[in-house]
Amino acid sequence: MRYIPHTADDVRRMLETIGVDEVEDLFACIPEKLRLGRPLALPAAASEAEVAAELGELAERTTQTRDARRGGGWFLGGGAYAHFVPSVVDAIASRSEFATAYTPYQPEFSQGTLQTIFEWQTMMSGLTGLEVSNASMYDGASSVAEAALMAMRVTRRQRVLVSAALHPTWRQVLETYLDGLGAEIDTLPRGADGRTTPPADAIRDDHACVILQQPNFLGCVEDLASAATAAHERGALLVTGVAEALSLALLRPPGELGADVVCGEAQSFGVPLSYGGPHLGFLATSTRHVRQMPGRLVGQTVDTRGRRGFVLTLSTREQHIRRERATSNICTNQGLCLLMATVYLALHGRVGLAELARQNHAKAEYAKARVRETPGVALPFDAPSFNEFVIGVEGSAGEALARARRAGLMGGLDLARHAPELGPAVLVCTTELSQREAIDRLVACLAGAES
């Protein structure tokens, strides 16, 4: 077995030192009746070449339409975005020194990971407009759930008000997390323009928080400033969940607009789609609420000679110290994905990330302009959008997407299941990889044309 170094002679010498005759003797602590007594019924071991061939075959039976991505014709987003990933990201993330380390409990031997997290915290603070970012959550969905729990701790209230345009699976995860604590969830209806800005009377005195997605699941940019004012008037927090983190590089930071917690999904920053995971949840808040925050934090300190270094800090919030009174049960998070995103943000930087965001937005605005001038398709919402928006189609959205697929395009998400009240409609996302010619063909296909 190539992963295990022991020779028969090594084993013999070790058994002698231990003072037993056989390896089996070391398992004597397992009562006889609990021992398996047969080999596991699993496929026999395969060589490296055989395993690679088997997985290669499974990989090939996945994403047949990935050809669409090659031609800039991939328009499916909905919480996971097909951005270009520079080669440097995987080159760094593949370094064993990062990939095969663990949680930096021993700071003197983990400064590489710790400094990276500190840099991530700094960049996410700038992007969200809040002072403190943690060292990742599992994904966008659980970050919103954790933010709701945090708001419940801060306000000591047991009820949350959630936008109807929160990502549907994020909503499901929120329900799962809150169920165990007996918390109630109210829904904030969507207005005709696509936004879910709360009317002042929608927020009750027992709401811990208002949860809005920005831009929302249907792509519409919410009015966070007025939501924040309305929430704060009732003593509730404003939680903003962000699914397309690149929007933070163009839109005014939610923290600046009054959001108390900004959380969500940062997969857009260089993390592969990978069939939905591992992705990269994040959560940021203000200094005021830091002690109620879930997840790990890295802080700056000095060594015995006064030199700067970084350590895990404020751990008394965490489960390994506080146990059942911890702010969250999270332990292992998404460290290596955080590294990918930190490298991605460093490469694009202050100028590049802004330009990238403008490109994504410009492609979507172009597509919307094409929709406006094309009979057979329509834009149901007036609210502004970033890089994702809804297109209303005639007949069946499934059929419209099938036409697009026949034209070599991944046309977007059929909203029949998620927002049936819209009638036949497709959620379409553009990125820097979307090509004008493909956008033109997409609009034509959705409007009824066969390729």
Add this chain to the structure above:
Amino acid sequence: MSAGNGELERLAAVGNSTLGLAYEEPLLFERSRPGRTGYALPPLDVPEVDPAESLGEGAVRDDLPGLPELSEVEVVRHFTRLSTWNAAVDLGLYPLGSCTMKYNPKLNEQMARLPGFAGAHPLQDDAESQGALSLVHRLESWLAEVSGMDRVSLQPAAGAQGELAGIMMVRAYHERRGDRRSKVLVPDSAHGTNPASAALNGYEVVTVAAGEDGILHPEAVEAAMGEDVAALMVTNPSTLGLFEEHIARICEIVHAKGGLVYLDGANLNALLGAARPGDMGVDVMHFNLHKTFSTPHGGGGPGAGPVGVKEVLAPHLPIPVVREGDDGQLAWSDDLPHSIGRLHGSHGNFGMFVRAYAYVRSLGPDGLRRCAEMAVLNANYLLARLRGHYHVPYDRPVMHECILSDRGLAGEVSTLDVAKRLIDYGYHPPTIYFPLVVHGALMIEPTESESLEGLDRFADAMLAIEAEAREDPERVRSAPHHTRLSRLDETQAARKPILRWEPEEA
């Protein structure tokens, strides 16, 4: 370090402070220079848009403070240099107890990066995802076989989320039967995530103490068990490295009062092919793919924490579940009316499933069994070499890890000091001060990946430190001495938190 006459200081004062191969590196933000770029975007092939117009005045941000400006080569050097400040499994023994820092095969990494997997979108049609779905379906069945459980869901993103899912299923089970229960029993040696996960389900946590011999005794469970107890959460082998010999009897006691048994599978590595939680009477458990099944720990994740259940809990598994249709096609289904719901925005950390799949296929049943055997052999070997030099709180045969303590060390040398001194010898320290039931614990898990010579060198280092504690304790208490930074002040970090970089005021 032998340079004299201020040589080090002279070298450090010039250039970038790097000495030989000991690299210095500032923060990204301190390296930043306006006008540098590390990216190249394709030219925009649609008309430029004025965001202030399309999004509205006041909706657009002015600047991206906090982001640096760097060239590609600077970014590569920055992170490559930072990487040299980390210990890692690929650099040497990383005996962090209960974390199973085994070798992470390179084949697994390559497989997870295959374009079909890495490029697959979570919302693409099931018809276009048959390969990925097959992988999930097979891995579920393999984990069921390894554990003796009936059904597995891969969805939870890490062990703690698996625990959360498991206790949620326990709660759903009782609630469906109209049985209101308010407590969960947790042994005092459990991981902190156990009580935290129970609390997230609204349960009161009742601690059960292990016996003098370190293991849980039926009498203690019997005394604490009542009809208001929803579950017992047990780690087996325990965090003391001991097999819970009475597990079958304990499960009977819990079941007799209508409770369920949750098994924390963090230490499953010791049992592979030797024994199965499902055969012990366990009802629900989680796996850590990043421990037992070799997916890399990534500096703190991503992991994956699948849950396994007996048939009685299968109606409560998280959604979606994979189902096979009459036509042999696999599909995700939300149709599970008594499910606890969803825990992940997509299907879980799929990239980790690919790695674990490759691992199980590479090892097969014999290889997995061999892992358990050699992991247990290694832990017992280290214990044999260190016994008599370090205090062994529970001196009996161990499984995957052994626990020592600082009791009796000379020169007021503490566990923390031993850990820091180990760094000078080139070893990542073991888990320290855990489990909490052992004062000054050193929890050492070598895994099956270490060779005999490697273990001997580590044991020699431990013995040398014990001798140093007698002969030159100050040397140990002020360690580490050979790292870029000396011991870091964690108290100051917590008292005056600095959690982001800010430009110095001019």
